[in-house]
Amino acid sequence: MTILITGGAGFIGGHTVLAFLDRGEIPIVLDDLSTGNRAAIPSDVPFFAGDVGDTELVLRLVQNHRIDAILHFAAKIVVPESVADPLNYYLNNTVKTHALLQAAVRGKVKHFVFSSTAAVYGNTGSKSVSETADPAPLSPYGRSKLMSEYMLVDAGEAYDLRYVILRYFNVAGADPAGRLGQSTPGATHLIKVALETALRRRTYMSIYGSDYPTPDGTCVRDYVHVSDLARAHLAALDHLRNGGESRTLNCGYGRGYSVREVVDTVRNITGVDFEIRQAPRREGDPASIVANSDQLMKLGWKPELNDLAKMIEHAHNWESKLIAAESRTAIR
Numbered sequence: 001m002t003i004l005i006t007g008g009a010g011f012i013g014g015h016t017v018l019a020f021l022d023r024g025e026i027p028i029v030l031d032d033l034s035t036g037n038r039a040a041i042p043s044d045v046p047f048f049a050g051d052v053g054d055t056e057l058v059l060r061l062v063q064n065h066r067i068d069a070i071l072h073f074a075a076k077i078v079v080p081e082s083v084a085d086p087l088n089y090y091l092n093n094t095v096k097t098h099a100l101l102q103a104a105v106r107g108k109v110k111h112f113v114f115s116s117t118a119a120v121y122g123n124t125g126s127k128s129v130s131e132t133a134d135p136a137p138l139s140p141y142g143r144s145k146l147m148s149e150y151m152l153v154d155a156g157e158a159y160d161l162r163y164v165i166l167r168y169f170n171v172a173g174a175d176p177a178g179r180l181g182q183s184t185p186g187a188t189h190l191i192k193v194a195l196e197t198a199l200r201r202r203t204y205m206s207i208y209g210s211d212y213p214t215p216d217g218t219c220v221r222d223y224v225h226v227s228d229l230a231r232a233h234l235a236a237l238d239h240l241r242n243g244g245e246s247r248t249l250n251c252g253y254g255r256g257y258s259v260r261e262v263v264d265t266v267r268n269i270t271g272v273d274f275e276i277r278q279a280p281r282r283e284g285d286p287a288s289i290v291a292n293s294d295q296l297m298k299l300g301w302k303p304e305l306n307d308l309a310k311m312i313e314h315a316h317n318w319e320s321k322l323i324a325a326e327s328r329t330a331i332r
C-alpha cells in the first residue's frame, strides 16, 4: 500500500516526504507547485503536478497506486493574505478539501491525516491550550481549516475512513542534515523573515505590535521544529494503521517565545545586528498561543529537536545554502 502526500513540494510536506523515505517508505506526491518547489522532491518519489480539487485525478492516483492513506498538506497558509482575499482561501483550503475527501471516500482510502493549525483556537490567553478548548479562529485562514476539520469529522462518522487531525503550532527550522528547508519566495514567517534580514536579503524587518498583553508586549508563539513535526505524521499514520481511532491532536512543544525573543536569538546565532522597526499590529494575530501536546505524546510522538536556538541554526544553514546556490547560478 502507498501513501499520497498532497502539498509534498512544500515546506512541511517536503520534510514529511523525507521522514517517510528515512524509514524506507516511498510515498507519491500531488502538488500544483503554487508555492511548492519541484526540487524539494527526491528523484525516487513519484511526483504528479495537479490540483487536490481535481477529484478525477485524485481518484485515478488512488486506484493506480493502491493508496491506503492520504496526508493532506496542500493549502494556502498566510493569515494576512486570507484576510485580504478570504474567498480564495475558502476555495483552496475548504472547497478543494471537500473534493479531495470525496475522491478518498470513492476510492475507499482508509486513513487520512490532515494538516490543521493552532489558528483554529484564536485568542487562548497565556496558558497552554489543549484539544478540548473551543475553537474560535480570528482569521479566514483559521476558519477555512476549521471547516475542513468539521467535514473530516463528519466523513469519519459516516464512511469507512479514520483520520488524525494534527493542529500544528508555529513550524520552523530545517532538515538537520541540510537536505531541505523553507524555500517559498516571499515567505512571511517570522524566523524566515528575520534570517533573510540578517543575511541582507532585506534591509530591515518589522515587529507587528508591541502592545499585546504579553510579558514584553509582542506576540507569543510555540515554535516546533519541522523535522519533529514530520515525525508526528509517522506516529499518526502508524496509529491509524494499527487500528487506532480517529483523533484531533495538537503539535507543539508547550513553551512560548515572544517575537522579540525570537529576533534576539536570530541576532545571537547569526552575529548580525540587523534593523528592526516597530509596526502596528497585524490583522488576525492572536496575542499568545502555546500547545499542550500531551495527547500526541501518548500516541508515540517523541520530540527530539525542542530547542529554539537549534531550530534557528538549522534554518540559518538552509538560508545560507539557498543564497550560495543563487550566487552560483548568477555567476554561470
Ligand SMILES: NC(=O)c1ccc[n+]([C@@H]2O[C@H](COP(=O)([O-])OP(=O)(O)OC[C@H]3O[C@@H](n4cnc5c(N)ncnc54)[C@H](O)[C@@H]3O)[C@@H](O)[C@H]2O)c1
Residues within 6 Å of the ligand: 006, 007, 008, 009, 010, 011, 012, 013, 030, 031, 032, 033, 034, 035, 036, 037, 050, 051, 052, 053, 072, 073, 074, 075, 076, 077, 092, 096, 115, 116, 117, 118, 167, 168, 169, 170, 171, 172, 184
Ligand atoms: N507553516 C506553518 O507554520 C503551519 C502551521 C500550521 C499549519 N500549517 C499547515 O501545514 C500545511 C503545509 O504548510 P507549509 O508551511 O508546508 O506551506 P507551503 O506553502 O510550503 O506548502 C503548501 C504546498 O501545497 C501546495 N498546494 C497549495 N494548494 C494546492 C492545491 N490546490 N493543489 C495542490 N497543491 C497545492 C503548494 O504548492 C505547496 O507545495 C498547510 O496545510 C498549512 O495550513 C502550517
Ligand SMILES: O=c1ccn([C@@H]2O[C@H](COP(=O)(O)OP(=O)(O)O[C@H]3O[C@H](CO)[C@H](O)[C@H](O)[C@H]3O)[C@@H](O)[C@H]2O)c(=O)[nH]1
Residues within 6 Å of the ligand: 077, 078, 079, 116, 117, 118, 119, 168, 169, 170, 171, 188, 189, 190, 191, 193, 205, 206, 207, 208, 209, 219, 220, 221, 259, 282, 285, 289
Ligand atoms: O515579519 C514579521 C513576521 C511575523 N511577525 C510576528 O511573528 C508572529 C508569528 O508570525 P508568523 O507569520 O511566523 O506565524 P503566524 O503565527 O501568523 O501563523 C503561523 O502559525 C499559525 C499557527 O499558530 C498558522 O498555522 C499559520 O499557517 C502560520 O503561518 C506573529 O505575531 C507576527 O505578527 C512579525 O512581527 N514580523
